[in-house]
Amino acid sequence: MKSNRQALRRREWIVEKLLFFAAVVSVFTTLAILAVLLFEAVGFFGEVSIVDFFTGTKWTPLFRDQHFGVLPLVWGTLLVTAIALGVAVPIGLGSAIFLSEYAPEKLRKTIKPLLEILAGIPTVVYGYFALTFVTPLLQVIFPEMIIFNALSAGLVMGVMIIPMVASLSEDAMMAVPQSFREGAYALGARRHEVALRIVVPSALSGIIASFILAISRAVGETMIVSIAAGSTPKLTLNPLESIQTMTGYITQISLGEAPFGSLEYKTIFSVGLTLFLMTLAINLVGQWVKKRYWKRY
Amino acid sequence: MIKQSRRKETWRKIKGAIVLILCLTGIVLTLVSLAALLFDAFQQGLPWLDLQFLTSFASRRPEQAGILVALFGSIWVVGLTALVSFPLGVGAALYLEEYAPQNRFTSFIQLNIANLAGVPSIVYGILGLALFVEALALGRSILAGALTLSLLILPVIIIVSQEAIRSVPATDRQGAYALGATRWQVTREVVLPQALPGMLTGTILALSRAIGEAAPMIAIAALVYVPFTPTGPLDRFTVMPIQIFNWVNQPQSEFRGLAAAGILVLLAVLLSMNSFAVFIRNRYQMRGR
Numbered sequence: 001m002k003s004n005r006q007a008l009r010r011r012e013w014i015v016e017k018l019l020f021f022a023a024v025v026s027v028f029t030t031l032a033i034l035a036v037l038l039f040e041a042v043g044f045f046g047e048v049s050i051v052d053f054f055t056g057t058k059w060t061p062l063f064r065d066q067h068f069g070v071l072p073l074v075w076g077t078l079l080v081t082a083i084a085l086g087v088a089v090p091i092g093l094g095s096a097i098f099l100s101e102y103a104p105e106k107l108r109k110t111i112k113p114l115l116e117i118l119a120g121i122p123t124v125v126y127g128y129f130a131l132t133f134v135t136p137l138l139q140v141i142f143p144e145m146i147i148f149n150a151l152s153a154g155l156v157m158g159v160m161i162i163p164m165v166a167s168l169s170e171d172a173m174m175a176v177p178q179s180f181r182e183g184a185y186a187l188g189a190r191r192h193e194v195a196l197r198i199v200v201p202s203a204l205s206g207i208i209a210s211f212i213l214a215i216s217r218a219v220g221e222t223m224i225v226s227i228a229a230g231s232t233p234k235l236t237l238n239p240l241e242s243i244q245t246m247t248g249y250i251t252q253i254s255l256g257e258a259p260f261g262s263l264e265y266k267t268i269f270s271v272g273l274t275l276f277l278m279t280l281a282i283n284l285v286g287q288w289v290k291k292r293y294w295k296r297y
Numbered sequence: 298m299i300k301q302s303r304r305k306e307t308w309r310k311i312k313g314a315i316v317l318i319l320c321l322t323g324i325v326l327t328l329v330s331l332a333a334l335l336f337d338a339f340q341q342g343l344p345w346l347d348l349q350f351l352t353s354f355a356s357r358r359p360e361q362a363g364i365l366v367a368l369f370g371s372i373w374v375v376g377l378t379a380l381v382s383f384p385l386g387v388g389a390a391l392y393l394e395e396y397a398p399q400n401r402f403t404s405f406i407q408l409n410i411a412n413l414a415g416v417p418s419i420v421y422g423i424l425g426l427a428l429f430v431e432a433l434a435l436g437r438s439i440l441a442g443a444l445t446l447s448l449l450i451l452p453v454i455i456i457v458s459q460e461a462i463r464s465v466p467a468t469d470r471q472g473a474y475a476l477g478a479t480r481w482q483v484t485r486e487v488v489l490p491q492a493l494p495g496m497l498t499g500t501i502l503a504l505s506r507a508i509g510e511a512a513p514m515i516a517i518a519a520l521v522y523v524p525f526t527p528t529g530p531l532d533r534f535t536v537m538p539i540q541i542f543n544w545v546n547q548p549q550s551e552f553r554g555l556a557a558a559g560i561l562v563l564l565a566v567l568l569s570m571n572s573f574a575v576f577i578r579n580r581y582q583m584r585g586r
Contacts, residue, residue, distance in 0.1 A: 019391050022385045023393055025385055026410050026451060029413060029424075030413060032428055118331045122509025122511065192312060227542065251419070251512060272419070276416065
């Protein structure tokens with residue numbers, strides 16, 4: 001009897017430790033990401049000055065005349081992200097307002113699964129779409145545009161993040177209590193006035209958080225830019241030109257364009273660290289906005 | 298006075314119509330993009346999609362090329378990923394919901410999981426390359442790929458599993474504790490059976506995201522010609538998204554058709570996984586009533 005109870009207690013103990021281990025794996029993952037990126041980046045910065053890396057305006061690690069200025073890659077990322085947001089923010093917000101304030105329940109229930117399909121399509125498919133469908137279409141409008149360009153990649157990336165902006169914003173709007181709307185209607189407000197002056201301002205923190213998450217997704221998105229944006233890092237404002245993003249560069253090196261262990265190979269860790277820190281900062285701001293301005297009605 | 302207010306009223310009406318039209322345009326543009334994307338893939342891909350495509354290896358000659366190796370690679374990688382990530386994710390969720398004390402360390406774990414969910418997938422690829430491929434010397438193997446994908450989808454599985462656990466009524470637990478059950482007995486006999494369908498649904502959806510991931514897989518597997526279907530977890534491999542990426546990047550237009558056919562196969566696999574998840578969810582809801 002006694003040994004039975006002891007066995008039971010031991011099993012309880014073992015199970016708890018096992019479950020604890022499973023929970024701690026996530027902490028180890030973060031530590032491993034930091035350790036790998038920092039360790040390899042330190043090796044890299046032993047050979048390339050960290051100041052040159054963050055302030056240099058030329059990125060040519062694969063040329064004979066090597067320059068390691070990360071700014072063109074960061075700029076490429078920001079350019080594509082800006083185009084993507086230009087698509088996703090108005091369209092996503094408009095869709096969200098329509099779904100939450102205008103659409104009858106039945107229509108809403110038909111459209112939401114379609115948005116989920118759009119959200120579930122693999123990014124390599126979006127890349128294919130950008131290169132084989134959107135780029136030729138854009139070339140009709142801009143005949144001088146080359147095949148690989150920032151515009152097409154940015155537009156398609158925008159389409160990719162529409163579902164995210166739409167569904168998160170819609171969730172925030174649906175959380176606004178019905179009594180707010182009824183009060184406004186009772187005062188004689190029209191539907192668009194209720195939507196724009198009551199619902200959107202009340203749901204603003206959730207809406208802005210959805211924009212910030214969208215920025216983070218766009219910055220980290222890899223396949224669309226690898227396929228459609230080209231591989232020429234440059235500081236340009238012209239979206240019709242070929243550019244390269246941080247993620248696109250990491251893919252290019254991963255494809256085996258630099259020998260294992262070489263300085264060129266190590267660049268993926270320093271670029272990866274830059275990317276990781278950027279997305280981490282954006283995500284933390286997003287969480288902060290959501291928490292800071294979260295109103296529970 | 299009356300005239301003025303009437304004009305104001307007309308203006309309000311016009312404004313309302315404009316807002317409605319703009320919002321409608323948003324949703325229509327979204328749906329048109331989805332339609333264009335699917336139409337493009339079907340139009341380009343259907344002519345290439347036949348039995349020969351499904352049963353052939355990759356080839357330099359487009360008319361002989363097929364997706365067999367990549368399809369098997371994807372199945373292997375996702376199968377192993379499921380074996381690793383499901384127990385880990387469920388275990389972590391059970392710990393956080395049923396065991397963890399409410400202290401700083403627990404909320405740190407929770408915050409950390411939320412942040413990991415936002416790390417770009419290519420960063421997981423770099424981690425897997427350095428940790429699994431090189432440091433643990435697994436090479437560019439299926440196992441290295443599966444472990445990388447497991448870490449990638451672990452945060453998602455933990456979060457959905459926690460939600461499933463939270464939906465189990467507290468009274469059920471209290472009843473079992475009152476009868477003298479231990480914590481693990483309550484967790485195993487009361488919490489797990491009720492939370493399992495939700496956990497499974499969430500995990501399948503996470504796996505369907507994993508099967509479409511190209512970026513981290515390129516870092517692990519690189520772009521190589523694999524002339525055999527895998528026979529074990531330490532074999533070299535390729536997966537469908539890499540194969541599609543490879544074909545998209547070929548200059549000849551025939552390969553674009555192959556890429557589209559590959560996309561159709563990938564979408565078919567995704568669709569069947571998602572249907573399976575929905576099936577589990579519905580079946581469970583039926584029983585709940």
